[in-house]
Amino acid sequence: MVNEVFHQLGTEPSVIRELFAYGLQRSAEVGSEHVYDYSLGNPSIPAPKAVNQAITDILQDTDSIRVHGYSMAAGFTETRQAIADDLNRRLGTSLHAGNLFLTCGAAPALISVIKALICDADSEIAVVAPFFPEYRPFVESNGGKLVVVPADVPSFQIRLEALEESLTPHTRALILNSPNNPSGVVYTRSTLEQVAALLQRKSSQYGHPIYIIADEPYRELVYDGVEVPFIPCIYPNTIVCYSYSKSLSLPGERIGYVLIPDWVEEGAGVYAAVAGAARSMGHVCPPTLMQLVIQRCASQMPDLAAYDENRKLLYGALTDMGYVCAKPDGAFYLFVKAPNGDAVAFSQKAKLEHDLLVVPGDGFGCPGYLRLSYCVAADMIRRSLPAFQAMMDAFG
Numbered sequence: 001m002v003n004e005v006f007h008q009l010g011t012e013p014s015v016i017r018e019l020f021a022y023g024l025q026r027s028a029e030v031g032s033e034h035v036y037d038y039s040l041g042n043p044s045i046p047a048p049k050a051v052n053q054a055i056t057d058i059l060q061d062t063d064s065i066r067v068h069g070y071s072m073a074a075g076f077t078e079t080r081q082a083i084a085d086d087l088n089r090r091l092g093t094s095l096h097a098g099n100l101f102l103t104c105g106a107a108p109a110l111i112s113v114i115k116a117l118i119c120d121a122d123s124e125i126a127v128v129a130p131f132f133p134e135y136r137p138f139v140e141s142n143g144g145k146l147v148v149v150p151a152d153v154p155s156f157q158i159r160l161e162a163l164e165e166s167l168t169p170h171t172r173a174l175i176l177n178s179p180n181n182p183s184g185v186v187y188t189r190s191t192l193e194q195v196a197a198l199l200q201r202k203s204s205q206y207g208h209p210i211y212i213i214a215d216e217p218y219r220e221l222v223y224d225g226v227e228v229p230f231i232p233c234i235y236p237n238t239i240v241c242y243s244y245s246k247s248l249s250l251p252g253e254r255i256g257y258v259l260i261p262d263w264v265e266e267g268a269g270v271y272a273a274v275a276g277a278a279r280s281m282g283h284v285c286p287p288t289l290m291q292l293v294i295q296r297c298a299s300q301m302p303d304l305a306a307y308d309e310n311r312k313l314l315y316g317a318l319t320d321m322g323y324v325c326a327k328p329d330g331a332f333y334l335f336v337k338a339p340n341g342d343a344v345a346f347s348q349k350a351k352l353e354h355d356l357l358v359v360p361g362d363g364f365g366c367p368g369y370l371r372l373s374y375c376v377a378a379d380m381i382r383r384s385l386p387a388f389q390a391m392m393d394a395f396g
């Protein structure tokens, strides 16, 4: 006998992974130049040179016991202080090492925070559509209820009335992800200020804090100088989950953090519960070599030129063909309306007839839309355009 919830999670198919696997199979059959795979959000720009240099230097200069040994569960104090110093320099904050708990990326950061905040079987975690599909198992496998705030179409900001209707006395937190996967939209300061005012009002009404969990792996992936407001400076009860997976192109290295500023209500208790939640999942410490790398590279920024070129190329070409798409200010995704409103049928036909792999938005809580990950070679985008045109001719 096995746990039913986990058995189902372990066997249910992932649309994204299936498309990706199909793409690999078709590449072997027809040649990769004939397959247009927009399925996975795997960074396509290399990690900054400074990261590779830091790895070389650390392996040469640092005592091997320190490089490969255990650290404290929260991570080296020096690494956490380096991250805090970088945030303080950029954001004018006064964060310190004690505000940070290092994790193996954003996913374990999120699940630790969610686990820490779910107090009973009635606990609800709200999320704004469209959203990263993994939030559902993160919440539901921990006994919580995921409450979806319907999407604000077509801008993909946040509809205040819809959010208000979704908040109840059981709401423990609201997950916000900006820049957003899958829409590429960045929540504006005005949107966030309105959300903050609403949450403040509801927290007072219900007599307990409703936290924002700011899921920010794409914080540094933003174009045309668009502002990504730092949510803890707008809404004090914000817990940040961050990752270097996308910003430093290190998804396989598994390094990120939870940030709980001093000004968060019951912050010490939340920090302790996050540490306990991580411990309950077998977190021992984040990869030590990567901690030492981040200590040296906390202020490194990605070179976004290649993503930006792809963004302009794909957004420009698709909108010229008549596709409707949210303005992609950040991350590396386009969220495109399926021309006839049926994203599943579009994705299936595109796959079978054109080897064009795009993900239907249903799993992101937004049926009728398609997610395209443009962290790919620009050449693939150019070669894929006739397929998009053929699909528009068939569906438009």
Ligand code: PLP
Binding pocket: 041, 104, 105, 106, 107, 108, 132, 177, 181, 215, 217, 242, 243, 244, 245, 251, 256
């Ligand atoms: N949150 C969002 C919105 C994501 O898109 C991802 C990964 O794609 C994650 C969290 C998980 O990131 P990590 O690889 O750091 O666990």
